[in-house]
Amino acid sequence: MQVDVLVERLERALDPAREALVPVLSDPVVMGAWAVVVAASVAVLLWDLRERNRALPSLMKAVWTLTVLYSGPFGLVVYWYAGRTQIPRDSLWRRGFRSTAHCYSGCGAGEVTGVLLAQGLLGLAVGWVAAATFGFAYLFGFSLTVGPLLQEGVGLREAVADAFYSETPSITVMEVTAIGTDLLLAADAHVGDLLFWGALAFSLSVGYLAAYPVNAALVRAGVKEGMKNPAEMG
Template sequence: MLGTFIGRLTHAVDPAREALVPILSEPAVLFGWAVAVAAALGALWWDLRERNTGLSSLMNGVWGLVVLYSGPFGLAIYWLSGRQQMAHDSLWRRGARSTAHCFSGCGAGEVTGVVVLVGLVAIQNTLVTTLGTFALAYLFGYALTVGPLLQDGEALSTAVRDALYTETPSITVMEVVAIGTDVLLAGEATIGTALFWGGLIFSLSLGFVAAYPVNVALVAVGVKEGMSDPTAAKGSDASAA
C-alpha cells in the first residue's frame, strides 16, 4: 500500500520534477546561487555587527545557518522577523523565528546525513540514506533545543521531554517534505554533480515553507514561544518595519 502511494505521488510530481531537474543540474545556476549566498551572508554579518548587537548568540547562529542554507530567501526571513528594528512583533514573526530555529538544527542534520552517507560512505541504497538522514535531522533538531535548556538549568530528562513535545511536529513536517523532495529530485545523483547540491538546496528551503504554518499554529496554541522578541533586546531601535 505504501509503495502504491509513493508511486502515485511520484507520478503526480513528474511535471514539476521534469521542469526543475534541468535547472538544478546546471553548474552555472549552482555557481550563481553560491555567489548569492555569499552576498547574503555578508549582508547578514554586517547587519548583526552594526545594527543588531542586542540579539543573543543563539539567534545569531540560527540566522547564520538559515542564510547559509537558503541564501537571499533566508536573509529576507531574518529581515522581516528577526531584527531589533521591527516596528512590532507578531504571531507570524514569532512563527518565522520558531521555524528558523528548527530549520537551523534540522538542516545541519540533513546536510550532514546526505553528505556523509552518499558522499563519504557512498551508500547507494535510497532507503538507508533516507532513514539515516531523518535520524540525524531529528538528533540535530532536538539538540538545538535541549542544549540551551540545559544551560538554563533544566534537568536532562525535562529538557528532552520539552524538546520532544515542542519540536517533533515541526521537525517531522519539515523533514518529510525536505528529504522527500531531495529523493524525488536527486535521489540518484552523486556528490560530484550539480544536481546533488541543487536538489539539497531546493529541498531545504521547501522544508522551511512546509514547516512554517505548523510553527505558527504551535506558537498560537502556546506549545512553543516563538523565540525571544528582538524588539525587546537591549539597544533595539523600533524605527523600521
C-alpha cells in the same frame, strides 16, 4: 504493498516538477549565480549583525547565519522581517518565522550531514538514505533545543520532554518534505554531481516553507514560545 503503490503514484504525479527542476538545478550557470547570491546574502546578514544588531544572543546569530546560508535571499528576508531588533512590533507570524528558523538551523545541518554521508559517501539505498538523514536531522534539531534549556538550568528530564513535544511535529514535517524533495530530484546523484548539491539546497527551503504553518500553529497554541522578541533587546 499499498505504501509502494502510493509512493509510485506520488512520483508519477510529481514527474512534471522533477522534469522542470532537474535541468535548472544541474545548470552550472544557475548554480554559480545562486552561490554568489547566497554569499552576498550572508555578507549583508553578518554586516547587519555586527553593525546594528549586536544585542542579539549568540545562539540567534548562529541560527540566522545558518538560515541565510541554507536559503540565501529568502533566509535574509525572513531575518529582516522577524529577527532584527528594529522590527516595529512582534506578531504571531514573526514568532512563527523565528521558531521555524530555530528548528531549521539544526535540522538543516543534520540533513546535510545525513545526505552527504548516507548518499554521497556510502551510496546507501534510498530507504536507508531517508532514514539516516531523518535521524541526523532529528538529533541535531532536538539537541539545539535541549542544549539551551540545560544551560538555563532546566533539568534533563524536563528539557527532553519539552523538546520532544515542541519540536517533533515541526521536525517531522520539515524533514519528510525536505528529504522527500531531495530524493525525488536527486536520488541517483553522486556527491560530485552539481545536481546533488542543487537538490539539497532547494529541498532545505522547501522544508522550511512546509514547517512554517506547523510552527505558527504551535506558537499560537502555546506549545512553543517562538523565540524572544528581538525588539526587546534593542
